Amino acid sequence: MGCYTWAPRRRCLCLQYIFKLQTLSPSASFRFIHNFVYDSSNFVSNQRLSELSKDGRVDEARKLFDHMPYRDTYTWNIMISAYANSRNMVEARKLFDETPTKNSITWSSLVSGYCRNGCEVEGLRLFSQMWSEGQKPSQYTLGSVLRACSTLGLLHSGKMIHGYVTKIQLEANIFVATGLVDMYSKCKCLLEAEFLFVSLSDRKNYVLSTAMLTGYAQNGESLKAMQCFKEMRIQKMESNHFTFPSILTACTAISAYSFGQQVHGCIILSGFGANVYVQSALVDMYAKCGDLNSARMLLNIMEIDDVVCWNSMIVGCVAHGHMEEALVLFHKMHNRDTVIDDFTYPSVLKSLGTCRDLKNGESVHSLIMKTGFDACKTVSNALVDMYAKQGNLNCALEVFNKISDKDVISWTSLVTGYVHNGFHEKALKLFCDMRIAGVDLDQFVIACVFSACAELTIIEFGRQVHGNFIKSSVGSLLSAENSLITMYAKCGCLEDATRVFDSMGTRNVISWTAIIVGYAQNGRGKDSLRFYDRMIIDGVKPDPVTFIGLLFACSHAGLVETGRSYFESMEKVYGIKPGSDHYACMIDLLGRAGKLNEAEELLNRMDVEPDATVWKSLLSACRVHGNLELGERAGKNLIKLEPLNSLPYVLLSNMFSVAGRWEDATHIRNSMKRMGINKEPGYSWIEMKSQVHSFISEDRSHPLAAEIYSKIDEMMILIKEAGYVPVMNFALHDMDEEAKERSLTYHSEKLAVAFGLLAVPNGAPIRIFKNLRVCGDCHSAMKYISSVFKRHVILRDLNCFHHFKEGKCSCGDFW
DNA sequence: CTTTCGCTAT
Numbered sequence: 001m002g003c004y005t006w007a008p009r010r011r012c013l014c015l016q017y018i019f020k021l022q023t024l025s026p027s028a029s030f031r032f033i034h035n036f037v038y039d040s041s042n043f044v045s046n047q048r049l050s051e052l053s054k055d056g057r058v059d060e061a062r063k064l065f066d067h068m069p070y071r072d073t074y075t076w077n078i079m080i081s082a083y084a085n086s087r088n089m090v091e092a093r094k095l096f097d098e099t100p101t102k103n104s105i106t107w108s109s110l111v112s113g114y115c116r117n118g119c120e121v122e123g124l125r126l127f128s129q130m131w132s133e134g135q136k137p138s139q140y141t142l143g144s145v146l147r148a149c150s151t152l153g154l155l156h157s158g159k160m161i162h163g164y165v166t167k168i169q170l171e172a173n174i175f176v177a178t179g180l181v182d183m184y185s186k187c188k189c190l191l192e193a194e195f196l197f198v199s200l201s202d203r204k205n206y207v208l209s210t211a212m213l214t215g216y217a218q219n220g221e222s223l224k225a226m227q228c229f230k231e232m233r234i235q236k237m238e239s240n241h242f243t244f245p246s247i248l249t250a251c252t253a254i255s256a257y258s259f260g261q262q263v264h265g266c267i268i269l270s271g272f273g274a275n276v277y278v279q280s281a282l283v284d285m286y287a288k289c290g291d292l293n294s295a296r297m298l299l300n301i302m303e304i305d306d307v308v309c310w311n312s313m314i315v316g317c318v319a320h321g322h323m324e325e326a327l328v329l330f331h332k333m334h335n336r337d338t339v340i341d342d343f344t345y346p347s348v349l350k351s352l353g354t355c356r357d358l359k360n361g362e363s364v365h366s367l368i369m370k371t372g373f374d375a376c377k378t379v380s381n382a383l384v385d386m387y388a389k390q391g392n393l394n395c396a397l398e399v400f401n402k403i404s405d406k407d408v409i410s411w412t413s414l415v416t417g418y419v420h421n422g423f424h425e426k427a428l429k430l431f432c433d434m435r436i437a438g439v440d441l442d443q444f445v446i447a448c449v450f451s452a453c454a455e456l457t458i459i460e461f462g463r464q465v466h467g468n469f470i471k472s473s474v475g476s477l478l479s480a481e482n483s484l485i486t487m488y489a490k491c492g493c494l495e496d497a498t499r500v501f502d503s504m505g506t507r508n509v510i511s512w513t514a515i516i517v518g519y520a521q522n523g524r525g526k527d528s529l530r531f532y533d534r535m536i537i538d539g540v541k542p543d544p545v546t547f548i549g550l551l552f553a554c555s556h557a558g559l560v561e562t563g564r565s566y567f568e569s570m571e572k573v574y575g576i577k578p579g580s581d582h583y584a585c586m587i588d589l590l591g592r593a594g595k596l597n598e599a600e601e602l603l604n605r606m607d608v609e610p611d612a613t614v615w616k617s618l619l620s621a622c623r624v625h626g627n628l629e630l631g632e633r634a635g636k637n638l639i640k641l642e643p644l645n646s647l648p649y650v651l652l653s654n655m656f657s658v659a660g661r662w663e664d665a666t667h668i669r670n671s672m673k674r675m676g677i678n679k680e681p682g683y684s685w686i687e688m689k690s691q692v693h694s695f696i697s698e699d700r701s702h703p704l705a706a707e708i709y710s711k712i713d714e715m716m717i718l719i720k721e722a723g724y725v726p727v728m729n730f731a732l733h734d735m736d737e738e739a740k741e742r743s744l745t746y747h748s749e750k751l752a753v754a755f756g757l758l759a760v761p762n763g764a765p766i767r768i769f770k771n772l773r774v775c776g777d778c779h780s781a782m783k784y785i786s787s788v789f790k791r792h793v794i795l796r797d798l799n800c801f802h803h804f805k806e807g808k809c810s811c812g813d814f815w
Numbered sequence: 816c817t818t819t820c821g822c823t824a825t
Contacts, residue, residue, distance in 0.1 A: 143818030
């Protein structure tokens with residue numbers, strides 16, 4: 001008790017009592033003197049109790065507490081908070097219940113204790129009990145319960161507290177206001193948070209600003225977070241170990257590398273560089289931005305092994321394709337007994353899935369089972385994803401079935417797995433099961449379902465999911481909207497694709513590329529290029545895929561020079577090195593325009609090895625222009641690269657037939673047979689009222705076959721009258737002319753269009769899909785059909801869309 | 816004696 005720091009206060013108390021005594025009667029004076037002595041001895045003990053509590057010496061504090069002859073409310077409060085601070089809520093509660101006279105601080109101490117120690121629900125329960133016992137909450141209590149609402153995401157309760165805060169005019173209190181801003185941010189009500197923040201204009205401090213900054217960072221508003229950080233620095237506000245991790249998260253989210261580096265500079269100057277939260281955020285920022293060296297360095301100089309840093313490092317390696325290093329890091333963690341947590345496994349599993357490492361996949365799976373992490377849903381979800389990525393859908397399903405409370409991510413992992421492995425129908429069935437199970441949608445599963453619909457071109461189902469998507473309040477829209485554009489475009493519904501595109505709030509390069517490719521595929525090459533101009537004006541930089549779309553558009557619109565200049569601008573203006581697929585597009589472009597020599601020249605100049613697509617383009621061009629010599633070279637190379645692909649055999653034999661070289665044609669077909677290669681049978685289908693009607697050549701299996709065949713006969717008579725002449729080149733077999741014409745007449749496209757004329761209501765477009773490229777004769781017939789029957793026929797083939805209207809095709813006869 | 820803000824996973 002050697003320290004008398006309390007002396008001035010005691011003197012103050014004395015004066016207060018003397019002053020009081022002068023005004024009191026003798027008996028009252030006695031009571032006061034008694035109380036004074038009592039109070040001051042208590043005061044000494046309370047002081048000591050508080051010191052012990054502050055030092056975290058709870059047991060000693062309790063000993064003193066037990067020996068104190070008199071205890072006032074202050075005494076009880078100190079002891080209760082001592083327990084709360086040492087996370088011993090059981091003892092804190094016991095003392096609270098025994099406290100004879102509770103004041104507002106007694107309640108606040110226990111409420112805050114619960115809220116800080118992970119017992120938010122208990123904290124809120126006590127808060128309402130406090131309320132019903134007539135004890136009014138203070139700014140302290142309100143701060144604590146707002147934090148609990150944030151943690152639990154209780155928007156409704158948070159709003160009620162906000163109402164009370166307004167009523168008692170505590171809105172301008174910085175602690176309460178910060179709690180409110182945080183609560184609204186965590187409940188994803190960024191506008192409310194922002195409104196409160198702005199209305200506190202001159203009362204902002206760095207904690208409040210940090211809360212707002214964090215709100216921006218966690219709700220995908222990285223730019224606003226960065227603006228907020230700049231504002232803080234302009235106002236000379238300090239930043240702390242809460243501010244830095246949040247601003248770094250914002251930088252990481254949009255890969256704002258140089259801003260992140262500047263923040264790193266601020267951190268070094270601020271002295272917060274040794275904080276683990278700050279360090280892990282830095283490692284994460286560097287790793288995600290691709291500066292793995294800086295991330296590695298930070299990780300190496302850290303004094304303690306922090307699991308978050310290791311996790312971030314692994315994620316960074318996975319994201320930048322260093323799969324082996326990710327695995328090495330994981331092994332290191334395992335060997336040096338660094339904690340491995342439920343964040344580590346998903347990252348490692350992702351890398352094992354991406355590089356299809358089956359062996360290590362299984363060992364990590366066993367490790368997960370051994371350590372009991374299979375009970376953790378995020379880990380199990382990642383296992384489903386890994387097996388699905390490895391193409392092992394049985395294992396994926398097995399893990400999936402064992403998850404007791406499947407969430408949207410569990411379902412999404414499996415659904416995307418089926419989509420990526422080409423099982424689109426199965427994926428859609430699973431999606432339906434998910435809806436039946438009552439699981440809410442998110443943007444990932446929606447995006448995935450849209451691309452499955454795009455692949456299957458089943459627009460009716462896709463439209464229904466679009467309806468679901470609009471009704472559901474899915475947070476981030478971009479990826480879902482992007483795949484929606486592709487879905488509509490791939491189904492030939494360009495108006496719908498455009499409507500989605502126009503309605504989008506924000507667009508990224510993928511959105512623009514989707515609409516560019518969509519217009520290009522639907523034969524609207526020039527409009528496609530107009531979108532590109534708008535995109536550049538909007539300040540969005542094209543990526544390699546954008547150029548595929550542009551070159552495709554030029555190729556199908558016959559815009560050779562435009563295409564050439566895009567191709568040149570790729571590397572010159574945007575620093576994008578043309579890949580094999582870009583060369584393929586260019587060769588296609590030149591080839592279609594009949595510039596086969598130039599196409600060959602370009603091929604010889606390629607600085608990457610030509611892949612199958614390049615040879616395919618050249619071969620197709622050679623077929624169109626009847627260049628057998630070059631065609632043979634292309635075909636041979638293609639066969640070398642894709643020995644099981646029937647395309648070169650079919651095209652070459654077709655070219656020989658056209659040239660009248662029947663023997664060569666037969667030779668090719670025989671070697672195809674010898675190799676056991678079958679031509680994929682061509683079929684066409686129409687989707688109607690959620691039913692798919694599919695047809696193969698000379699097919700009579702459809703229930704309406706009789707009607708369809710007589711419709712075809714009628715059709716052929718009418719279009720011949722209009723000037724149609726069968727294009728015999730496309731009848732491959734060396735049969736007599738009459739048989740050739742017959743086989744042409746009952747091609748699957750013609751069966752489908754006849755069915756469409758019968759079954760699709762007048763005025764609605766007839767949408768036909770074909771698994772191969774449309775045959776030249778059918779293409780010509782469709783043009784006549786569209787004018788004779790005054791119908792809009794949309795035919796999607798393997799390569800692009802053909803919109804037949806009034807005797808013309810949108811592809812301009814290039815395909 | 817009681818109050819506000821932070822990193823990693825599909």
